Amino acid sequence: MKCYCYTMGDPSKLIVIALMALIAITTSVQPVHSANILGVFLSPSPSHLIVHMSIMKTLAEQGHNVTVVSGQKPKVTHEKIHNIIIEPSEEHQREMEQELSAMGVKKQNVVVMLMKFLMANNVLTQMQYDALRNERFQSIYESKFDLVILGYFVNNFKFIVPAKLNCPVIISWTGPPMEMVNGFVGVPPEMTYVPSTFTPHKNGELLSFGLRMFNTFTSYAMRLLVVIMDISLNSYYKTLAEGDPTIRSYSQMLANVSLVFCNSHFSEGPIRPLVPGLVEIGGIQIKEKPDPLPKKLEKFLNASNKNGAILFSLGSNMKGSNIQPATVQILFKVLSSLEQNVIWKWEDLAKTPGNASNIFYQKWLPQDDILAHPNLKLFITHAGKGGMVEATYHGVPMVAMPIFAEQPVNAAKIVSSGYGTQVDILNLKEDDFKAAILEVLNNPVYRDNVQKFAKLYRDRPLSARESVVYWVEYVLRHHGAAHMQSPLVRMNFIQSSGLDVLFAYFAILYALWRLAKLALAHLCELIRKVRGIFKSKREKSKKE
Numbered sequence: 019m020k021c022y023c024y025t026m027g028d029p030s031k032l033i034v035i036a037l038m039a040l041i042a043i044t045t046s047v048q049p050v051h052s053a054n055i056l057g058v059f060l061s062p063s064p065s066h067l068i069v070h071m072s073i074m075k076t077l078a079e080q081g082h083n084v085t086v087v088s089g090q091k092p093k094v095t096h097e098k099i100h101n102i103i104i105e106p107s108e109e110h111q112r113e114m115e116q117e118l119s120a121m122g123v124k125k126q127n128v129v130v131m132l133m134k135f136l137m138a139n140n141v142l143t144q145m146q147y148d149a150l151r152n153e154r155f156q157s158i159y160e161s162k163f164d165l166v167i168l169g170y171f172v173n174n175f176k177f178i179v180p181a182k183l184n185c186p187v188i189i190s191w192t193g194p195p196m197e198m199v200n201g202f203v204g205v206p207p208e209m210t211y212v213p214s215t216f217t218p219h220k221n222g223e224l225l226s227f228g229l230r231m232f233n234t235f236t237s238y239a240m241r242l243l244v245v246i247m248d249i250s251l252n253s254y255y256k257t258l259a260e261g262d263p264t265i266r267s268y269s270q271m272l273a274n275v276s277l278v279f280c281n282s283h284f285s286e287g288p289i290r291p292l293v294p295g296l297v298e299i300g301g302i303q304i305k306e307k308p309d310p311l312p313k314k315l316e317k318f319l320n321a322s323n324k325n326g327a328i329l330f331s332l333g334s335n336m337k338g339s340n341i342q343p344a345t346v347q348i349l350f351k352v353l354s355s356l357e358q359n360v361i362w363k364w365e366d367l368a369k370t371p372g373n374a375s376n377i378f379y380q381k382w383l384p385q386d387d388i389l390a391h392p393n394l395k396l397f398i399t400h401a402g403k404g405g406m407v408e409a410t411y412h413g414v415p416m417v418a419m420p421i422f423a424e425q426p427v428n429a430a431k432i433v434s435s436g437y438g439t440q441v442d443i444l445n446l447k448e449d450d451f452k453a454a455i456l457e458v459l460n461n462p463v464y465r466d467n468v469q470k471f472a473k474l475y476r477d478r479p480l481s482a483r484e485s486v487v488y489w490v491e492y493v494l495r496h497h498g499a500a501h502m503q504s505p506l507v508r509m510n511f512i513q514s515s516g517l518d519v520l521f522a523y524f525a526i527l528y529a530l531w532r533l534a535k536l537a538l539a540h541l542c543e544l545i546r547k548v549r550g551i552f553k554s555k556r557e558k559s560k561k562e
């Protein structure tokens with residue numbers, strides 16, 4: 019405003035005015051100043067870390083001062099990110115490995131798996147809790163941070179970090195909106211048409227009566243699970259907060275989450291109502307432009323221009339050694355008999371399943387960049403969320419081999435959406451496996467379906483990266499997003515499901531009914547009395 023005081027006419031003053039105006043413009047348009055942002059990602063799953071780190075990398079590229087604490091060395095990172103790696107104890111790593119190999123051998127019972135989470139007493143939770151108590155973690159509290167981003171994975175005691183640093187918090191969840199994270203920002207549970215995590219469904223189809231019964235049950239069960247889990251997680255939180263009575267309580271922290279980032283996009287379905295605090299950044303881990311491939315891989319893929327190439331990976335959790343040897347032999351027999359070239363993710367290069375001229379073993383693969391290659395014709399996958407999104411983004415059809423967790427649901431989705439077929443890896447038959455591969459390679463319908471979806475998935479007002487930058491800086495600009503919070507967050511179960519109101523109405527109706535009954539009884543009594551009086555009067559007059 020000051021520049022208006024200058025008298026016009028003097029050219030040197032004009033220049034000053036122009037310069038000041040320029041400064042004013044550039045400062046007003048400038049995004050949030052470089053903020054200190056902390057990411058805490060302690061889930062042992064490498065694929066989770068890839069998603070979280072893709073967010074942090076985007077923020078570092080934007081010029082923010084990013085610090086990340088993780089349980090393993092991140093594969094996605096940025097030169098400017100300060101990485102602090104707190105690895106789980108050897109004992110925990112061994113325990114984790116044992117649980118995973120047990121899963122590769124036999125089907126897991128969903129109920130048993132849930133029970134383990136219920137007590138927050140499994141190795142997954144323990145190793146994350148240990149990291150927070152690690153001496154090296156304490157140095158975090160000496161710095162000042164403007165924002166904390168927490169990776170969600172049954173680890174709500176991590177809220178102690180933003181509580182101690184006294185700054186806003188954003189949750190990053192690697193899947194679509196679900197019961198475990200919806201509560202943070204108050205996404206309404208819509209049990210009659212939004213399928214829960216465990217409800218099989220087909221996009222665009224209404225849930226049948228039976229499925230709605232099942233869906234209501236599983237939705238309530240999941241929400242109950244969250245409540246029960248919170249009891250254990252709260253006690254962990256209290257231990258971590260020990261010695262500091264001024265620190266905000268667990269329930270205060272739960273009700274003060276600024277945003278939840280979900281790695282999903284509505285085009286994947288199912289369609290559901292979302293609140294502004296839930297921001298979908300599906301595909302954040304996918305590079306908009308693929309990186310150049312390692313020389314050997316590039317040569318192998320380029321040489322596959324005649325019959326095409328296949329990528330085979332069971333993800334980052336499942337090692338080749340976790341699969342039964344007989345199954346490995348079937349996999350090898352079928353894959354080595356194909357005309358296509360095959361890139362097989364296999365850890366132990368000294369001990370591969372067998373040599374074949376069309377198979378290229380590799381310990382770690384730049385999966386996203388491989389899927390982007392035009393010669394890639396098929397992805398054989400464990401149907402983890404990450405790989406599935408990458409394949410659909412690049413329009414590559416799939417043969418799914420789900421093992422555990424959300425994979426069977428993803429695989430069912432691949433099949434029902436017409437993006438590919440599914441085989442049972444725990445009971446693999448040579449003929450079935452080969453038939454599934456040939457079907458997807460030779461029938462163009464799968465490729466057409468997945469490429470049609472890829473177009474929808476990429477069509478957005480803001481790309482995943484732009485959404486991350488915009489919304490993180492939004493929270494920074496406004497020091498949290500309390501104004502955006504759904505009232506649902508502060509309501510208990512009875513209030514939010516309207517049970518209290520329903521009860522009150524029933525009580526009123528009941529009272530009215532009783533009153534009406536009482537009034538009627540009195541009325542009848544009155545009529546009888548009046549009649550009696552008239553009758554006796556009539557009789558009297560008759561007598562007279």
Ligand SMILES: *[C@@H]1O[C@H](CO)[C@@H](O)[C@H](O)[C@H]1NC(C)=O
Binds near residue numbers: 083100
């Ligand atoms: C960046 O963050 C680190 C914490 O990891 C902190 O020590 C450092 O001072 C920050 N740099 C600036 C310029 O604020």
Ligand SMILES: *[C@@H]1O[C@H](CO)[C@@H](O)[C@H](O)[C@H]1NC(C)=O
Binds near residue numbers: 186187271274498500
């Ligand atoms: C919610 O978080 C913001 C940002 O950290 C903080 O200023 C505010 O006091 C918190 N509110 C409650 C009720 O804890």
